[in-house]
Amino acid sequence: xxxxxxxxxxxxxxxxxxxxxxxxxxxxxxxxxxxxxxxxxxxxxxxxxxxxxxxxxxxxxxxxxxxxxxxxxxxxxxxxxxxxxxxxxxxxxxxxxxxxxxxxxxxxxxxxxxxxxxxxxxxxxxxxxxxxxxxxxxxxxxxxxxxxxxxxxx
Amino acid sequence: xxxxxxxxxxxxxxxxxxxxxxxxxxxxxxxxxxxxxxxxxxxxxxxxxxxxxxxxxxxxxxxxxxxxxxxxxxxxxxxxxxxxxxxxxxxxxxxxxxxxxxxxxxxxxxxxxxxxxxxxxxxxxxxxxxxxxxxxxxxxxxxxxxxxxxxxxxxxxxxxxxxxxxxxxxxxxxxxxxxxxxxxxxxxxxxxxxxxxxxxxxxxxxxxxxxxxxxxxxxxxxxxxxxxxxxxxxxxxxxxxxxxxxxxxxxxxxxxxxxxxxxxxxxxxxxxxxxxxxxxxxxxxxxxxxxxxxxxxxxxxxxxxxxxxxxxxxxxxxxxxxxxxxxxxxxxxxxxxxxxxxxxxxxxxxxxxxxxxxxxxxxxxxxxxxxxxxxxxxxxxxxxxxxxxxxxxxxxxxxxxxxxxxxxxxxxxxxxxxxxxxxxxx
Numbered sequence: 001x002x003x004x005x006x007x008x009x010x011x012x013x014x015x016x017x018x019x020x021x022x023x024x025x026x027x028x029x030x031x032x033x034x035x036x037x038x039x040x041x042x043x044x045x046x047x048x049x050x051x052x053x054x055x056x057x058x059x060x061x062x063x064x065x066x067x068x069x070x071x072x073x074x075x076x077x078x079x080x081x082x083x084x085x086x087x088x089x090x091x092x093x094x095x096x097x098x099x100x101x102x103x104x105x106x107x108x109x110x111x112x113x114x115x116x117x118x119x120x121x122x123x124x125x126x127x128x129x130x131x132x133x134x135x136x137x138x139x140x141x142x143x144x145x146x147x148x149x150x151x152x153x154x
Numbered sequence: 155x156x157x158x159x160x161x162x163x164x165x166x167x168x169x170x171x172x173x174x175x176x177x178x179x180x181x182x183x184x185x186x187x188x189x190x191x192x193x194x195x196x197x198x199x200x201x202x203x204x205x206x207x208x209x210x211x212x213x214x215x216x217x218x219x220x221x222x223x224x225x226x227x228x229x230x231x232x233x234x235x236x237x238x239x240x241x242x243x244x245x246x247x248x249x250x251x252x253x254x255x256x257x258x259x260x261x262x263x264x265x266x267x268x269x270x271x272x273x274x275x276x277x278x279x280x281x282x283x284x285x286x287x288x289x290x291x292x293x294x295x296x297x298x299x300x301x302x303x304x305x306x307x308x309x310x311x312x313x314x315x316x317x318x319x320x321x322x323x324x325x326x327x328x329x330x331x332x333x334x335x336x337x338x339x340x341x342x343x344x345x346x347x348x349x350x351x352x353x354x355x356x357x358x359x360x361x362x363x364x365x366x367x368x369x370x371x372x373x374x375x376x377x378x379x380x381x382x383x384x385x386x387x388x389x390x391x392x393x394x395x396x397x398x399x400x401x402x403x404x405x406x407x408x409x410x411x412x413x414x415x416x417x418x419x420x421x422x423x424x425x426x427x428x429x430x431x432x433x434x435x436x437x438x439x440x441x442x443x444x445x446x447x448x449x450x451x452x453x454x455x456x457x458x459x460x461x462x463x464x465x466x467x468x469x470x471x472x473x474x475x476x477x478x479x480x481x482x483x484x485x486x487x488x489x490x491x492x493x494x495x496x497x498x499x500x501x502x503x504x505x506x507x508x509x510x511x512x513x514x515x516x517x518x519x520x521x522x523x524x525x526x527x528x529x530x531x532x533x534x535x536x537x538x539x540x541x542x543x544x545x546x547x548x549x550x551x552x553x554x555x556x557x558x559x560x561x562x563x564x565x566x567x568x569x570x571x572x573x574x575x576x577x578x579x580x
Contacts, residue, residue: 033557036551040486074483074493099501113224114504116396131364 007054032125054120056089058066059141067103067110067121070148077148080121083108089148091135092125101134157234184481185461186228188235189219192204207306215268222246222254248294252280286378295339302326318376321360323369346370349427368394387425388418395419401511433469434498436510438461457515463513464522468503471529472496480534485543492535499528 024067039060055080056070067080075099076092090110099114103121111120118127123134138149186206194204206572207213212221225242225454229235246254251512256277257266271391276299280286300316309316317326328347328500330336331344337344350370352355358367373390374384381388392399402408402418411418422443423431434441444458475496502525509517 037554040550041547071490071494074490076494076497093497097504098497099504100497114501115509128396131358131362 001094053147053149055145057146059144059146059147065105065108069100069102072137072148078103078134079139079146079148081108082121087139087146088121088123089137089139090119090121091137093127094130095128095132095134095135125126163466183216187218188227188230189225190233191230194217198389201370202306203312209535210306210308211310212308214291221258248298248318249289251300252286252289256531276377279375281373283377283379284381297330301305301330303363305539318371320365320367320369321363323371323376324356330534349424352545353426353428354430355428374503384415384417389418391419398507398511401509401517402513405512405514407513431507433462433465433507436465439548454513459519460515461510464519465503465510466569468506468522468525470497471533472499472503473528475499475532478540479532480537481544482539487539489535489539492532492539495528495535497534499525501525502528 018149021026030105048100051073054070054077055073056077057068062068062079062086064080064081065083067072069076070079078090078092078101080088080090082088092100092102094112094114094117096112096115096117101110101112101117101119103109104111106144107118108121110121111117112128112130116128117125117130119125119130119134123136124129125133136151138151140147140149158161190202190204193200193202193408195201211480218227219225220240222247223243224240225236225244226234226240234240236244250549260274260277262274265274267330279298281290285298288296288299304317307315307317309319311318311320312323313319323348327434332342332344332347355368356365361371371379374380386537388399399418408417409419411421432441438445438448438455439462442462443460444454448454448458455536479493479496481495482489504526506521509521512518516558
């Protein structure tokens with residue numbers, strides 16, 4: 001009797017606390033479940049998600065004084081092995097009208113077929129209409145693999 | 155002792171002379187320039203801005219007032235400093251200026267001392283220019299060296315303060331050429347600067363800051379300034395627009411323009427007010443260059459319409475693919491490979507726009523067809539991406555429905571468990 005009289009006033013309070021606690025937990029769980037669903041159904045108008053580092057090729061893929069196009073996000077990029085054995089990675093999107101540039105072994109330069117724009121193998125615009133240099137990327141080796149990274153993301 | 159002292163003094167003088175000669179061709183920068191003492195205080199035309207002159211390339215290289223005007227700037231005595239004996243010339247007639255500047259600037263051996271690769275052909279070029287020829291005929295109303303380079307504030311052309319810095323050249327030429335009153339005797343237009351200011355070349359140079367973009371002297375020459383002339387317009391433009399010239403030469407317009415006495419390039423693009431061309435520049439629309447000569451029914455008219463249609467079609471297809479790929483991309487479907495493939499179609503469109511200069515529909519169509527092949531694939535890939543997106547969303551809806559049903563069932567179950575059993579009191 002004495003025990004009941006002690007607990008009786010506290011019981012409804014404790015139950016209310018448990019109900020609020022459980023209700024909030026369920027609501028939070030539902031929100032965390034629905035939020036990504038809603039984000040998926042109504043995606044934000046963001047720019048493309050770009051990776052900062054990509055595998056551009058393997059050592060031995062390129063002979064000196066050649067280049068190859070690889071994909072960096074959804075844009076082409078150019079990996080060049082210079083005649084003196086240095087790797088150079090640059091954007092392959094011409095800064096004039098966005099054509100894809102290529103490495104010309106005969107000119108030892110990067111060349112755009114659209115308007116005869118010319119760049120050095122490290123992307124400096126040297127002739128023709130390109131108004132500015134090509135974006136330059138960092139190149140690093142991991143074993144036999146050649147990785148290319150956006151500058152400033154080391 | 156006196157004799158030894160005199161000998162030492164002579165040796166010192168001789169050594170000083172040797173050092174002076176070694177320091178040639180410029181005079182020492184600290185040489186006394188007494189002219190400034192008075193002329194730095196006068197108002198123009200006798201006065202000069204001493205600070206400006208001190209910053210000029212000539213003063214920087216150690217030249218003094220006397221280098222051009224003669225006289226003796228080491229003397230504070232006016233009669234000696236500006237005396238005939240010291241070779242004082244004072245005011246220099248305009249007609250004599252090119253020869254005076256040329257005295258140093260055409261002397262390769264002298265100029266090499268300042269800059270081993272500096273050009274020394276300015277005077278000979280000037281003599282071939284319209285300005286130089288008119289001056290030789292006695293007309294001093296034409297540009298001489300100082301009109302473009304200024305007199306006392308001369309800077310090298312790569313110095314942004316220079317009146318002949320690429321971004322300042324047009325304004326320098328316009329000082330005379332845009333002045334209708336000054337130019338009234340020459341019967342040439344004075345709107346070139348106004349027209350050039352609206353052009354794509356001016357935008358590249360003045361707005362985008364591309365110092366390699368053309369200004370007046372790029373097409374007309376600087377010291378040898380003259381209109382390019384009908385025959386050489388194409389060669390002038392092709393110093394930058396290489397492919398366009400090669401294509402133009404390979405097409406039917408070359409001979410046709412030649413026969414009619416039309417210059418290349420500017421017949422369609424104009425000269426000073428060159429605008430960025432659009433796909434509407436070719437074809438049969440209001441903005442098309444072609445309809446200035448071609449009329450409905452002739453072969454050129456049909457060809458122009460066909461080439462325009464090709465460009466518009468490929469451009470439309472590229473935009474259609476871009477739009478669907480963007481929608482897929484923002485919805486989380488990976489389309490990077492396809493987006494990159496689409497850049498090939500953009501290349502083909504750009505090449506087709508260049509191929510227009512051949513005026514040959516087959517050359518343009520070759521690029522258009524290559525581009526359309528790409529856009530066909532990218533459009534199909536875009537459709538597939540959207541199908542994939544739809545499939546994923548349907549799966550999501552199905553799983554949400556299943557989860558919600560489970561939750562409802564759980565809720566009922568909990569209620570049932572918690573409900574008081576028959577006969578049980580609360």
